Amino acid sequence: METPQTLLPRVLEGQPRALGRAISWMENGHPGARELMAGLWPRLGRASVVGLTGAPGAGKSTLTDRLARAYRARGLRVGILAVDPTSPFSGGAILGDRIRMGRVAPDPGVFIRSMATRGALGGLARATQDAIDVLDAAGFDRILVETVGVGQDEVDVAACAHTCLVVLVPGLGDEIQAMKAGLMEVADAFVINKADREGVEQLERDLEAMKALDMPAGWDPPVLRTVASTGEGVEGLVEAIAGHGAWLDTEGGRGRKARERARLRFESLLAEAAVRRAKAAAGPGRVEALVEAIAARTLDPYAAVAEVLGGDGTYLW
Numbered sequence: 683m684e685t686p687q688t689l690l691p692r693v694l695e696g697q698p699r700a701l702g703r704a705i706s707w708m709e710n711g712h713p714g715a716r717e718l719m720a721g722l723w724p725r726l727g728r729a730s731v732v733g734l735t736g737a738p739g740a741g742k743s744t745l746t747d748r749l750a751r752a753y754r755a756r757g758l759r760v761g762i763l764a765v766d767p768t769s770p771f772s773g774g775a776i777l778g779d780r781i782r783m784g785r786v787a788p789d790p791g792v793f794i795r796s797m798a799t800r801g802a803l804g805g806l807a808r809a810t811q812d813a814i815d816v817l818d819a820a821g822f823d824r825i826l827v828e829t830v831g832v833g834q835d836e837v838d839v840a841a842c843a844h845t846c847l848v849v850l851v852p853g854l855g856d857e858i859q860a861m862k863a864g865l866m867e868v869a870d871a872f873v874i875n876k877a878d879r880e881g882v883e884q885l886e887r888d889l890e891a892m893k894a895l896d897m898p899a900g901w902d903p904p905v906l907r908t909v910a911s912t913g914e915g916v917e918g919l920v921e922a923i924a925g926h927g928a929w930l931d932t933e934g935g936r937g938r939k940a941r942e943r944a945r946l947r948f949e950s951l952l953a954e955a956a957v958r959r960a961k962a963a964a965g966p967g968r969v970e971a972l973v974e975a976i977a978a979r980t981l982d983p984y985a986a987v988a989e990v991l992g993g994d995g996t997y998l999w
């Protein structure tokens with residue numbers, strides 16, 4: 683029987699099976715997860731986390747594969763988390779298919795995991811953050827997180843990263859509009875992938891115009907071109923990511939970002955825990971009765987919260 687005491691040292695050594703198990707423990711709310719996290723926590727904080735988000739088919743997996751190879755060529759260990767509600771990670775030949783098909787020995791310097799997106803305890807962003815922590819504690823230097831940028835979940839996941847890449851494709855007119863839904867603020871770099879296609883200059887112009895309007899002061903996210911399928915522009919992207927990391931360091935931004943991430947993490951866990959405890963204390967029957975009363979408009983939702991938590995509900999205003 684695996685216990686936190688037996689699993690922890692194997693995770694810290696980076697044993698793939700142990701990493702997989704640790705991540706599953708966190709996702710599923712295994713009884714040992716709490717103790718395992720407590721053991722991991724003092725050991726993490728070394729990894730640089732790079733998020734890649736963008737529309738379905740933008741080339742995120744291909745780009746992730748290229749980045750991973752570029753980091754491996756520099757002798758760095760790379761963890762990859764593919765957070766994708768529709769398809770498993772199916773990146774390029776070396777990291778994806780050939781390993782799965784058993785044609786090459788898995789590279790011990792690379793760990794790939796598809797996040798189970800349905801049913802993860804506390805949702806996707808929490809499960810992803812926990813998985814990042816596992817890989818960080820295991821000594822991976824770079825952690826690449828691929829998400830499909832379509833909803834709030836993805837914005838939350840992007841906020842887990844030190845450097846967030848928003849991957850765009852030329853020739854899709856309404857893409858900029860879709861991005862206004864919140865990805866703009868989290869972008870540390872814009873990557874125009876499939877730059878072998880028509881419409882690159884137009885997209886660059888649109889991005890620059892939007893940046894001029896919307897960007898907060900501070901880091902100015904560069905607009906880069908890549909052709910992930912050939913690897914063109916990937917070295918430039920690696921440099922841009924390093925540049926952002928250096929900026930974080932020189933501006934004291936890494937500490938600030940660490941605090942932002944800590945706050946986001948803590949507050950969302952606190953909210954989740956508070957809701958769970960309040961619901962448990964009220965009892966399932968009571969919660970359902972309140973839902974019915976709100977739907978029937980015999981009780982307003984603020985009054986219902988006050989009924990569960992006590993007081994007069996003014997703390998919500």
Ligand SMILES: Nc1nc2c(ncn2[C@@H]2O[C@H](COP(=O)(O)OP(=O)(O)OP(=O)(O)O)[C@@H](O)[C@H]2O)c(=O)[nH]1
Nearest residue numbers: 737738739740741742743744875876877909910911
């Ligand atoms: N022409 C061209 N095709 C590319 C480029 N990058 C990726 N592709 C192709 O685009 C398709 C989608 O690539 P993926 O890497 O799977 O895209 P994704 O964003 O990970 O897709 P989802 O995970 O399904 O959202 C694949 O057929 C790639 O070979 C590129 O720079 N140029």
Ligand SMILES: [Mg+2]
Nearest residue numbers: 742743766772
């Ligand atoms: Mg993909």
